[in-house]
Amino acid sequence: xxxxxxxxxxxxxxxxxxxxxxxxxxxxxxxxxxxxxxxxxxxxxxxxxxxxxxxxxxxxxxxxxxxxxxxxxxxxxxxxxxxxxxxxxxxxxxxxxxxxxxxxxxxxxxxxxxxxxxxxxxxxxxxxxxxxxxxxxxxxxxxxxxxxxxxxxxxxxxxxxxxxxxxxxxxxxxxxxxxxxxxxxxxxxxxxxxxxxxxxxxxxxxxxxxxxxxxxxxxxxxxxxxxxxxxxxxxxxxxxxxxxxxxxxxxxxxxxxxxxxxxxxxxxxxxxxxxxxxxxxxxxxxxxxxxxxxxxxxxxxxxxxxxxxxxxxxxxxxxxxxxxxxxxxxxxxxxxxxxxxxxxxxxxxxxxxxxxxxxxxxxxxxxxxxxxxxxxxxxxxxxxxxxxxxxxxxxxxxxxxxxxxxxxxxxxxxxxxxxxxxxxxxxxxxxxxxxxxxxxxxxxxxxxxxxxxxxxxxxxxxxxxx
Amino acid sequence: xxxxxxxxxxxxxxxxxxxxxxxxxxxxxxxxxxxxxxxxxxxxxxxxxxxxxxxxxxxxxxxxxxxxxxxxxxxxxxxxxxxxxxxxxxxxxxxxxxxxxxxxxxxxxxxxxxxxxxxxxxxxxxxxxxxxxxxxxxxxxxxxxxxxxxxxxxxxxxxxxxxxxxxxxxxxxxxxxxxxxxxxxxxxxxxxxxxxxxxxxxxxxxxxxxxxxxxxxxxxxx
Numbered sequence: 265x266x267x268x269x270x271x272x273x274x275x276x277x278x279x280x281x282x283x284x285x286x287x288x289x290x291x292x293x294x295x296x297x298x299x300x301x302x303x304x305x306x307x308x309x310x311x312x313x314x315x316x317x318x319x320x321x322x323x324x325x326x327x328x329x330x331x332x333x334x335x336x337x338x339x340x341x342x343x344x345x346x347x348x349x350x351x352x353x354x355x356x357x358x359x360x361x362x363x364x365x366x367x368x369x370x371x372x373x374x375x376x377x378x379x380x381x382x383x384x385x386x387x388x389x390x391x392x393x394x395x396x397x398x399x400x401x402x403x404x405x406x407x408x409x410x411x412x413x414x415x416x417x418x419x420x421x422x423x424x425x426x427x428x429x430x431x432x433x434x435x436x437x438x439x440x441x442x443x444x445x446x447x448x449x450x451x452x453x454x455x456x457x458x459x460x461x462x463x464x465x466x467x468x469x470x471x472x473x474x475x476x477x478x479x480x481x482x483x484x485x486x487x488x489x490x491x492x493x494x495x496x497x498x499x500x501x502x503x504x505x506x507x508x509x510x511x512x513x514x515x516x517x518x519x520x521x522x523x524x525x526x527x528x529x530x531x532x533x534x535x536x537x538x539x540x541x542x543x544x545x546x547x548x549x550x551x552x553x554x555x556x557x558x559x560x561x562x563x564x565x566x567x568x569x570x571x572x573x574x575x576x577x578x579x580x581x582x583x584x585x586x587x588x589x590x591x592x593x594x595x596x597x598x599x600x601x602x603x604x605x606x607x608x609x610x611x612x613x614x615x616x617x618x619x620x621x622x623x624x625x626x627x628x629x630x631x632x633x634x635x636x637x638x639x640x641x642x643x644x645x646x647x648x649x650x651x652x653x654x655x656x657x658x659x660x661x662x663x664x665x666x667x668x669x670x671x672x673x674x675x676x677x678x679x680x681x682x683x684x685x686x687x688x689x690x691x692x693x694x695x696x697x698x699x700x701x702x703x704x705x706x707x708x709x710x711x712x713x714x715x716x717x718x719x720x721x722x723x724x725x726x727x728x729x730x
Numbered sequence: 731x732x733x734x735x736x737x738x739x740x741x742x743x744x745x746x747x748x749x750x751x752x753x754x755x756x757x758x759x760x761x762x763x764x765x766x767x768x769x770x771x772x773x774x775x776x777x778x779x780x781x782x783x784x785x786x787x788x789x790x791x792x793x794x795x796x797x798x799x800x801x802x803x804x805x806x807x808x809x810x811x812x813x814x815x816x817x818x819x820x821x822x823x824x825x826x827x828x829x830x831x832x833x834x835x836x837x838x839x840x841x842x843x844x845x846x847x848x849x850x851x852x853x854x855x856x857x858x859x860x861x862x863x864x865x866x867x868x869x870x871x872x873x874x875x876x877x878x879x880x881x882x883x884x885x886x887x888x889x890x891x892x893x894x895x896x897x898x899x900x901x902x903x904x905x906x907x908x909x910x911x912x913x914x915x916x917x918x919x920x921x922x923x924x925x926x927x928x929x930x931x932x933x934x935x936x937x938x939x940x941x942x943x944x945x946x947x948x949x950x951x952x
Contacts, residue, residue: 555832586900586943593940594898596837604941644941 299429474500637662763787
């Protein structure tokens with residue numbers, strides 16, 4: 265039973281998607297951060313340049329600083345984005361020498377600018393600003409009051425630039441993912457090609473073609489192909505067994521049919537009613553044997569059929585033995601034998617088995633005993649408990665079987681040289697098949713001074729909890 | 731006796747007709763489900779021999795329909811299907827006996843005789859085998875027309891054996907019939923059997939012992 269759980273391609277695609285999404289998220293964050301940083305760097309440099317240009321325009325007249333803001337400085341700051349630009353030039357008393365700036369710069373910032381130029385963010389009534397400040401001293405030998413130059417602008421330009429940079433990064437990434445996806449799909453297709461070839465080859469195969477597969481496959485699929493080859497080998501062997509069995513069976517059926525044909529042919533040539541009668545008697549006996557043979561072949565085939573999984577149920581052995589013994593003792597075939605039953609155990613013996621199979625087994629052994637022992641022989645069915653096993657016995661006081669042939673007794677079509685007596689040589693093969701099916705142990709042994717005993721040991725079922 | 735054979739194989743139905751007619755019966759044969767059904771509806775038969783695999787239906791259906799109608803004509807099923815399920819189903823549906831093909835004519839004749847005897851006993855209310863006769867209503871037995879005066883337990887034994895004449899009667903059945911459910915000595919039954927045997931001596935009937943199984947009242951052969 266094969267359970268299909270999604271497609272291989274889909275599974276690979278899903279894994280790929282998860283990975284790409286995870287990786288993509290990280291890349292996006294990184295792209296955003298670096299775009300921001302790049303935009304900041306560019307605009308900070310502009311602020312610095314503007315501040316420098318204003319600083320250079322500071323003049324000292326009589327020790328007093330004066331400034332005319334150069335247009336170039338403001339042009340540097342005027343970007344394409346609609347942003348507001350602020351500047352302020354402060355003397356040491358914090359008076360505004362020139363300014364378009366209403367914002368007060370915090371004391372802390374002004375103090376730190378005295379040591380080194382500084383760039384920082386500033387929250388004002390105009391929103392967040394980026395400001396740059398530096399202190400300028402008068403050149404020359406005369407000590408003068410230093411002047412602080414502050415420039416700043418709103419963040420619109422930076423954000424626009426950062427967004428543009430980010431968009432570019434994203435589109436590059438998306439293009440790459442798309443390309444990778446296409447390549448991946450192609451790769452999967454190419455990689456699965458051997459599998460498709462194998463499928464094609466299997467599909468074109470004839471139903472009874474059991475030769476090993478002749479396929480070129482990558483290393484990963486080698487095991488699959490090997491397993492398939494093993495399956496084919498097993499099937500081939502199974503089929504050979506079946507063919508041999510069918511051939512044997514046909515041969516077995518052909519023999520009595522050929523006999524029938526010759527007997528009837530001879531009788532038809534003759535005009536003596538006495539010979540007709542003799543021929544008819546032979547025909548009758550032979551037809552009987554043939555139909556029994558056909559029945560046995562059917563049982564054997566049914567027993568060996570794999571699909572026919574055993575359906576076990578609890579069976580009580582004492583009752584079953586009594587039933588089978590009664591059934592067989594009442595038959596016409598048993599009239600010339602003494603078929604009896606030993607005293608049965610007083611406790612019931614339960615086993616897990618198929619009742620029909622057990623009946624068939626016992627019946628076949630009884631049938632064999634009736635056929636291969638002389639009239640008047642006694643056949644006795646017995647049952648005893650031995651620890652956790654039930655032990656069924658069917659014994660007769662007939663001639664037994666030569667020791668060296670005992671082990672061949674259960675093979676199909678063996679009649680142990682008793683070709684003269686009627687019988688197909690299938691009975692014990694059926695018995696053996698049933699014993700295997702029931703998981704029992706079968707033993708056949710000679711008795712002293714004479715006779716044969718067939719013993720089947722079956723594991724007893726657990727006692728009922730009640 | 732009027733017998734109905736429902737069988738689609740002409741060779742088998744011909745041989746059945748021949749064998750059963752020679753026993754002194756009238757035999758009618760039908761080979762399809764439909765014609766057989768009509769025949770069953772029309773005439774009163776004493777026994778029906780029914781093949782299960784008919785070309786236009788399952789013989790079991792015919793049996794089921796008969797029993798539903800309350801028709802209790804004895805039915806002997808003949809079939810090549812010998813698996814147990816079919817057998818059980820057939821007997822469950824009210825078949826009286828079951829014979830798997832291929833069968834021996836001698837066995838078929840014996841079964842037919844037994845069924846006919848049983849159906850006759852049903853109508854006559856008399857148990858009978860060969861010269862032995864028993865009236866369950868009065869408990870009177872007779873052999874070759876002469877009344878047999880039997881003590882109580884011998885009478886019970888003769889009755890039990892006659893009810894199942896031709897079949898093995900398990901010893902447990904006989905023991906509980908003769909002695910109730912109390913403890914019984916191991917050879918108590920054998921004592922009564924040998925007494926009845928003595929009475930039957932020379933009548934052409936005998937009681938055969940089956941070791942460990944029971945007894946069968948049968949007609950001596952040859």
